[in-house]
Amino acid sequence: MIPISRSEPPRTASPLAVRGLSYAWPNGHQALRHCNLQLPRPGLWMLVGSNGSGKSTLLRLIAGLLEPQQGRIDHPGRCALVFQNPDHQLLLPSCGSELLLAIDPRPPQAERERRLQEALNQVGLAGLAERPIHGLSGGQKQRLAIAAALASEAELLLLDEPTALLDPDSQAEVLELIVQLCRRPERPLTALWITHRLEELQQCDGAALMQSGRVGSWQPGAALARQLA
Numbered sequence: 001m002i003p004i005s006r007s008e009p010p011r012t013a014s015p016l017a018v019r020g021l022s023y024a025w026p027n028g029h030q031a032l033r034h035c036n037l038q039l040p041r042p043g044l045w046m047l048v049g050s051n052g053s054g055k056s057t058l059l060r061l062i063a064g065l066l067e068p069q070q071g072r073i074d075h076p077g078r079c080a081l082v083f084q085n086p087d088h089q090l091l092l093p094s095c096g097s098e099l100l101l102a103i104d105p106r107p108p109q110a111e112r113e114r115r116l117q118e119a120l121n122q123v124g125l126a127g128l129a130e131r132p133i134h135g136l137s138g139g140q141k142q143r144l145a146i147a148a149a150l151a152s153e154a155e156l157l158l159l160d161e162p163t164a165l166l167d168p169d170s171q172a173e174v175l176e177l178i179v180q181l182c183r184r185p186e187r188p189l190t191a192l193w194i195t196h197r198l199e200e201l202q203q204c205d206g207a208a209l210m211q212s213g214r215v216g217s218w219q220p221g222a223a224l225a226r227q228l229a
Contacts (some may be wrong), residue, residue, distance in 0.1 A: 002037075014061065014074070015039045017154060017192035021071030022213075023057055023199055032059040032068070033213035042188040043205035046178055046221060047193055048228065054213040055194045059158045062192070079156035084164050085140035093137075095120065096129035102148040119151040123177060134173035139170025143177060150181075157181075157191040163200070179203050198225040 016036040024030045031054045039045050047055050060066045062073055063081040067076055083089050092098045099116045107115075120126050123143040128136075136144065149157055159178065163171035181189045182205070193204070201207045201221030209216040209224060 014107045015076070016192065017072075017074045018062065018215075019072045019074075021058070021068050021073065023061060023062060023066060023068045031213055032071075033062070034089045035071070035214050037215045038219070039190060039192065040206070041106070042182065042190040044182040044191045044193060044203065045095050045218070046193045046204040046207040047199055047210050047215065048195055048198070048201065048207060048224065049210035055210050056160050058210070058215075059160050059192065059194065062156075063158055065083070067185070075156055077155040078153055079158060080152055080154035081088075082142070082145050082149060082160065083163050086138070086145045088144055090133050090141060090148075093132055093134075094129070095125060095131050095133060095147075096105045098133065098144060099129075099148055099151045100209055115151055119147040122150055122181070123147040124173075137170065139173055140167050142166065146174070146177065155187075155190060158213040159191060159193040161194050161196065163195075163197065173210055175200055175203055198228060201225040 014035070018035060021032050021035040023032040035054065035058060037124045049055050057066065057082060058116050061068050062075070063079060063204050065081070090098055092101055094114060099119055100112065103112050116129060120128060120145050123146050124142065125143055125147060133141065133144065146157070157178070163174050170217065180192065195201070201224055204221040206218040207221040207224040208218050
């Protein structure tokens with residue numbers, strides 16, 4: 001087994017570079033085959049592909065939830081994975097307690113509270129720190145999961161079909177939120193977003209097709225959507 005390297009390159013480097021990544025499941029299925037991917041700059045980047053093409057496995061490898069048999073992953077700073085179903089990652093009873101779980105416990109309480117409120121404000125959930133999570137809509141839960149990523153000071157967001165279980169209005173709200181975060185003037189985020197919705201490709205900075213465990217070249221999202229329609 002060839003160990004993976006997770007390094008922290010200079011800030012001028014690519015926000016994410018994957019080189020020669022391979023992973024096989026215990027049942028023998030080869031999910032990734034010498035997969036290469038590089039994000040040119042901060043922004044919203046989307047991957048599209050059929051079921052079984054390796055998209056979700058790739059995100060889990062980048063997030064460190066799986067260990068590959070071969071390859072290298074380079075990205076600066078923190079990354080956070082946002083699941084398709086927010087109920088699979090929201091653990092605590094209230095919005096505020098969920099965010100405190102994501103915030104570094106070392107700063108003073110006042111600073112942690114400031115970060116909590118800032119994260120809620122950024123995702124449109126201001127004033128809901130005491131709201132029970134079971135009282136949130138599906139779209140609000142997904143925005144809370146994104147807020148937790150922001151509260152953890154992640155610079156790279158990995159989003160695995162984050163709108164798949166949402167109604168059309170909530171789908172649009174979550175997508176617009178990520179677009180705004182990736183294009184804000186100060187400290188723009190980098191997001192790698194998996195989707196099956198070709199209409200979502202219209203909003204990204206670049207899109208690529210994933211097939212048989214490998215990622216194709218980046219191209220304009222609208223062009224890839226037309227190609228796959």
